[in-house]
Every structure is written in structure tokens, then in C-alpha cells.
Amino acid sequence: MATVYIPTPLRRLTGGQSKVQVAGSTVREVLQNLDAQYPGIGERLFDDQGNIKRFINVFVEDDEIRTLQGLDTPVAENAKISIVPAMAGGASTQGNGRARPVRLTREQLLQQVMAQIKEIDIHKLHTMLQGADTPLVIDIREPHEVERGHIPGAKIIPRGFLELWIDDLAYDPDQPIVIYCAGGVRSALAAKALQDMGYRQVYSLAGGFHAWESAGLPVETPRVFTPEQRERYSRHFILPDVGEEGQAKLLDAKVLLVGGGGLGSPAALYLAAAGVGTLGIIDHDRVDLSNLQRQVLYTTADVGRPKVEVAAERLKALNPDINVVTYREPLYSENALDIIREYDIVINGTDNFPTRYLVNDACVLLRKPLVDASIFMFEGQVTVYQPAIPELGIEGGPCYRCLYPDPPPPGEVPSCAEAGVLGVLPGIIGSIQAVEAIKLILGIGEPLIGRLLMYDALAQEFRVLKVQRNPECPVCGDHPTIRKLIDYEQFCGVPMPRPNGQHTSTPAQV
Ligand SMILES: [Zn+2]
Structure with a gap:
């Protein structure tokens, strides 16, 4: 069995595992078996012609397979295979090339989205948060909105970063996720986006933070950072595992x-x-x-x-x-x-x-x-x-x-x-x-x-x-x-x- 090292962007498909054991005598066989074991990985690795996508490198031990025999490179027992996608420090979105045939108004779009997503009521969420299996709660509001308080335990991820960071927080597509914004509109659009990424239990909080706060439910007020601190620690703030919450812990x-x-x-x-x-x-x-x-x-x-x-x-x-x-x-x-x-x-x-x-x-x-x-x-x-x-x-x-x-x-x-x-x-x-x-x-x-x-x-x-x-x-x-x-x-x-x-x-x- 070869050990295949899985890069972070693909770990959602391997249940969070960073390395997996896969059989096969060539790189092609190993990657095909990998796809059989973890469906969906294949299409992330291969293009339509069955070649490795050009922004992905595959290494057998220390050597990239293009310098060896490509996909036909033999794989020894206990070989280490690394999948290394390009990481430019940014993220790219891949369009499907199809133009939307009809232009929707804002109201039409919302109506369409609301019909496709699930909402959750503030009291139901409050009850769930008291229980053992708490959902992942994500606050997608802008930083200046979060300053006045948020739902205790919520992860703060500005809307623009949601799709880019979600993999780090939820590997399991069946992980229950509740998203909220101020009033429930932005969170509906965000819930739709996560649903499209394959998450099956995504909810938008009906009425958003306003409804939660007005009902007198518990609110946590985060540390307020000065503009100087925001700039000084900006590279920490954008790291999903640090963020404002982590920086507050460091300062304390x-x-x-x-x-x-x-x-x-x-x-x-x-x-x-x-x-x-x-x-x-x-x-x-x-x-x-x-x-x-x-x-x-x-x-x-x-x-x-x-x-x-x-x-x-x-x-x-x-x-x-x-x-x-x-x-x-x-x-x-x-x-x-x-x-x-x-x-x-x-x-x-x-x-x-x-x-x-x-x-x-x-x-x-x-x-x-x-x-x-x-x-x-x-x-x-x-x-x-x-x-x-x-x-x-x-x-x-x-x-x-x-x-x-x-x-x-x-x-x-x-x-x-x-x-x-x-x-x-x-x-x-x-x-x-x-x-x-x-x-x-x-x-x-x-x-x-x-x-x-x-x-x-x-x-x-x-x-x-x-x-x-x-x-x-x-x-x-x-x-x-x-x-x-x-x-x-x-x-x-x-x-x-x-x-x-x-x-x-x-x-x-x-
Ligand atoms: Zn000891």
C-alpha cells in the first residue's frame, strides 16, 4: 500500500485525513483507487483527457512524476505519494462557462434562494446550543457589525471569506451548520453557497442577529481592537484558526x-x-x-x-x-x-x-x-x-x-x-x-x-x-x-x- 498525502483543499473528501493508504502498482492505479475510496477526488485531479491537471503536481517520494514516467510511474510498496496543488496565497473560482439565460432582480433571486434553503428559528437554535451536539454557528457579518456582540460560540467569518475558509471548519458534508447575518438575507445567500459546495445540513437563522438580540437571548461582546491593532495583527486576523478570537486569546x-x-x-x-x-x-x-x-x-x-x-x-x-x-x-x-x-x-x-x-x-x-x-x-x-x-x-x-x-x-x-x-x-x-x-x-x-x-x-x-x-x-x-x-x-x-x-x-x- 502506498501512503498518499492529501493537501488541505482536498481533505474534505477524505474526511479530514491528511494521509491515506491506497493500493496500486502505478501512479495512475493509485489515484484511480484513491478516487474509488474517496469519490470526487478524481475530478479534482484529472482533466477531461485523463491527464493530471496542470496546476497540480504529484510526487512519488521526492520526485515529481512528470520527471519520471508520468502516470505510468511505477509505485513501490510503502511508497509516499504527495499531491501538491498550486497555492498562490489567493483563491481562484472556476466558472462553468454557462451564462445565466435570464437576468434576475434582487427580489427574484431572494425568492429563488429562499425556496432552496432551510431556515432555523432563533429559539430552536438556542435550544440546540444547550445540547450535546451543537451545530457549527457562523456569523458572516462585517467586522464593524460584530463589534457590538455576537451569538456565544459563533465563528466569525466575514461573508467574503466563507467559501474559502469553510473547509477548515467543516470537513464533514453532514455537519450541521447555522449561518446568520443581521436580518437573515445575506445568510440565506451564504447558505445557498454552502449548499452548492455539497454541505447538506445548512440553515440560515431566520431574522438574524437582530431577532436573537431582541428576544433577549445571550450575546457575547468581543474584544474591540484599535485600528492600530487591526493593522498590526491583520495577518493573524485573516488566518481561520487565529482570527480576532485567537488574537484576543494571545493578548490575554x-x-x-x-x-x-x-x-x-x-x-x-x-x-x-x-x-x-x-x-x-x-x-x-x-x-x-x-x-x-x-x-x-x-x-x-x-x-x-x-x-x-x-x-x-x-x-x-x-x-x-x-x-x-x-x-x-x-x-x-x-x-x-x-x-x-x-x-x-x-x-x-x-x-x-x-x-x-x-x-x-x-x-x-x-x-x-x-x-x-x-x-x-x-x-x-x-x-x-x-x-x-x-x-x-x-x-x-x-x-x-x-x-x-x-x-x-x-x-x-x-x-x-x-x-x-x-x-x-x-x-x-x-x-x-x-x-x-x-x-x-x-x-x-x-x-x-x-x-x-x-x-x-x-x-x-x-x-x-x-x-x-x-x-x-x-x-x-x-x-x-x-x-x-x-x-x-x-x-x-x-x-x-x-x-x-x-x-x-x-x-x-x-
Ligand atoms: Zn514525570
Whole structure:
């Protein structure tokens, strides 16, 4: 069986699956069998002559089939086949070339549409929203109309984007969808459009938002963005999985960066740029000339200044919208819980073992997700340690101690200060940490929980390894023995970095 990778625009036809197993000994057979398994895909791939449409590329492993034997290219067992349609960043509409024979007036069109669509009553929708199987509710009004309030839980998609974004929200053509506008006219036209796209259970809300609001049904008022914010975050607003709702979540989020070094620099810059509303940075160091090879928050003119002071200036200059909280002190057992408690997510950018265990244990005890990373020479690792939170339905994954129950003996693992690190490496890994933090805030995608992402800069390869929670783990296991923070210097057999030149040869941050 070959694995066929399905591009996003076609996933509605595969029930949302991004890859499917298909038999066949040539590309033609595989794609024909794919169409048999998921009817409708064939006509999206082939033109009338049975050739692959010109704006679609098909790859067998790494090679496009036009450079091989076209549709007759043999397909090995376990081959990977990728379907890659052109994506110009816009969308095209394909007309059917047939002119409408009669010109309709606005009233005639509406009459025709109303006869073809289904409407739903506001009270019926209200009852449905209390139940278990709630429909997907879409508000298609213009942004200035939505500012005054919307139906709770509704997805806000301006009418002009509806057909372009709907695939991302509803894969299943039988998913019940309720569309509303202000009075029920635009939503009727929109319902017709979705019906024409193959959605079978689309309803237009009769009377629209006016009827809903007048009946005294619950209304949610969204955050109002300033014109400056609208422009600054415009590329987020148009992303279906972010939008205004997501940007509001980012602005409300609080992320703590442990270490303003190589990993903390890119993570902080991208989180600030994204509009993560509160960034905490804990770092007791001053900027050193040897930091500048990788710590992109700082410039040559900053050498000698406290890192957190420079970082706050730089991040506020990038985005005055955000609040930067600085801690010019090391993280110890005495202050860790009080500091971390204030944040939603922690990003770890430390490279000494005592702090690593300390941050892990504090995050497990406070049940905060920890976006952990480490780098060494040309290699990096990233993962997310998410403690289980049963009352929120969060299953969680392993913690640092599940993977590494004991620290290495002192001196066994050289630090970056001793073995070196490629300057750009923390730029890549720290940016991935920022991506993971943003995904956690937005609740989108698949966070790296239970997965360890390995990056090898020399091979230019990413690999993902599965990691599991250890039921015997002393801090997050079924019968934890560590219920408060311990003495981590003693546990690791090495001192923690101290401020004012008292620290050891290992810097606190890579
Ligand atoms: Zn654990």
C-alpha cells in the first residue's frame, strides 16, 4: 500500500485525513483507487483527457512524476505519494462557462434562494446550543457589525471569506451548520453557497442577529481592537484558526521565559511580535560580547547591561501593545512557585541541570505546560511537558523526570560553553518553542506533548520520537514522592548559577 498525502483543499473528501493508504502498482492505479475510496477526488485531479491537471503536481517520494514516467510511474510498496496543488496565497473560482439565460432582480433571486434553503428559528437554535451536539454557528457579518456582540460560540467569518475558509471548519458534508447575518438575507445567500459546495445540513437563522438580540437571548461582546491593532495583527486576523478570537486569546496570555539567552531571544521576539500580552523574562545575567553570536535580543552597544533591562526595551519597541515583566534574579526553589504561578505557559531556555529539574517540578506542581528545549553543538530538541488536568479534560503527557529520572553525574555532559553551539541553532529551536506556546494558547494543532522533536542541523533533518509518561515518576507519576520543591544543587551535585560573577563556568542560559 502506498501512503498518499492529501493537501488541505482536498481533505474534505477524505474526511479530514491528511494521509491515506491506497493500493496500486502505478501512479495512475493509485489515484484511480484513491478516487474509488474517496469519490470526487478524481475530478479534482484529472482533466477531461485523463491527464493530471496542470496546476497540480504529484510526487512519488521526492520526485515529481512528470520527471519520471508520468502516470505510468511505477509505485513501490510503502511508497509516499504527495499531491501538491498550486497555492498562490489567493483563491481562484472556476466558472462553468454557462451564462445565466435570464437576468434576475434582487427580489427574484431572494425568492429563488429562499425556496432552496432551510431556515432555523432563533429559539430552536438556542435550544440546540444547550445540547450535546451543537451545530457549527457562523456569523458572516462585517467586522464593524460584530463589534457590538455576537451569538456565544459563533465563528466569525466575514461573508467574503466563507467559501474559502469553510473547509477548515467543516470537513464533514453532514455537519450541521447555522449561518446568520443581521436580518437573515445575506445568510440565506451564504447558505445557498454552502449548499452548492455539497454541505447538506445548512440553515440560515431566520431574522438574524437582530431577532436573537431582541428576544433577549445571550450575546457575547468581543474584544474591540484599535485600528492600530487591526493593522498590526491583520495577518493573524485573516488566518481561520487565529482570527480576532485567537488574537484576543494571545493578548490575554501570559508566558514566562526562563532565560533571556539563545533560546529565549527568538522565542521572546516572536511572542512579542505575535501580541502575546504579558511576557515574563527571568535572567540575572548581563550582556556579554560572547552572547551576541546567537542571542539576537542584544546588540554590541548593550554589552555590560542587564539582559532583562535590554530585553524589555527591545520587546516594547517591537510591540508597545505588550507588557514585559522582568526578574533580574536566578530561579531558586524559594521563588520559583511564586513567579511561575502568575503565568499560563513556561518556556525553558536554561542549560544547567539544577534549573531544568527545578522548572520541571514547579510546572508539574502548578500544573503549567512547559515548552522545553535544549541545544548542543549542531543539534536541538524540543518537547512540551503538559501535566494532566483531569477536570479540564487535559490528559497530559510525560515530564522531564519521566524521561530523565536522574541528572547526569557532574561533568559528564559538557555545556554549550564548553562544547560550543552553532549560533543559528537556538534561533530555529527557540522559534519552534514560540510556535508551540502559541498553539497552546490558541488551542490549535497538535502540540508536541508526548513527542520529542529532534533537529540535526548538519543532516538538515527533523525526527519525532514518542515519549511516554512514567507511572513511577517521582513527581508526575501515580504515587508521587516529590510534593514540594527540593534542593536541586544537592540533587544534581552541581551549584546553580549565581549573579554578580559568582556563577560557575556554566552560564545560566545558552
Ligand atoms: Zn514525570
